[in-house]
Amino acid sequence: GAVVSQHPSRVICKSGTSVKIECRSLDFQATTMFWYRQFPKKSLMLMATSNEGSKATYEQGVEKDKFLINHASLTLSTLTVTSAHPEDSSFYICSAGTVSYNEQFFGPGTRLTVL
Amino acid sequence: GENVEQHPSTLSVQEGDSAVIKCTYSDSASNYFPWYKQELGKRPQLIIDIRSNVGEKKDQRIAVTLNKTAKHFSLHITETQPEDSAVYFCAALRGGGATNKLIFGTGTLLAVQP
Secondary structure (H helix, E strand, O other): OOOEEEEOOEEEEOOOOOEEEEEEEOOOOOOEEEEEEEOOOOOEEEEEEEEOOOOOEEOOOOOOOOEEEEEEEOOEEEEEEOOOOHHHOEEEEEEEEEOOEEEEEEOOOEEEEEO | OOOEEEEOOEEEEEOOOOEEEEEEEOOOOOOEEEEEEEOOOOOOEEEEEEEOOOOEEEEOOEEEEEEOOOOEEEEEEOOOOHHHOEEEEEEEEOOOOOOOOEEEOOOEEEEEEO
């Protein structure tokens, strides 16, 4: 299957700082990338969908100014958590897919801890 | 929008027994139904998927069945092994176009007792 990387795998930051997470499709061109958030022992919650070269589509209840998503190329999408607070601590996972194929390929996730 | 329900939330079986996890979905236009296995702190791994034009699919010890009329699909694991222990998620997707959103079920924690 296709390979998706995510960086960093783990980050600890102070409250009020911003954190950027990168998601890369390593061996295919991803027309669409998805960002999920997962709380301990909970399911994956879709935050937003981003298509290369256009603005991300956010799910209801997700603040677009809080979670900035950029999908500048077919292999890279970034999620920036701005002015992070302890309640933003979570496991963030990206996935990548293409328009013509339903399967999504997941990155390894980023564990964010905001102190 | 799509809503996916998954049952049970936890499942404990003896090694060698079968495990069945069930999901229901609400959007009749959903046409792709993957199942993922997630170990603690790791990414979800696709284990099997089924499309709406198929009623059943099998891959060694894993099988998935789909009932489009009733809008439910199930994962069957036979001859379970301790390494099958993980959280399993079902998902539904309404494919087509640039937005193929996967909606996940709530997950099932499967414990296989040796």
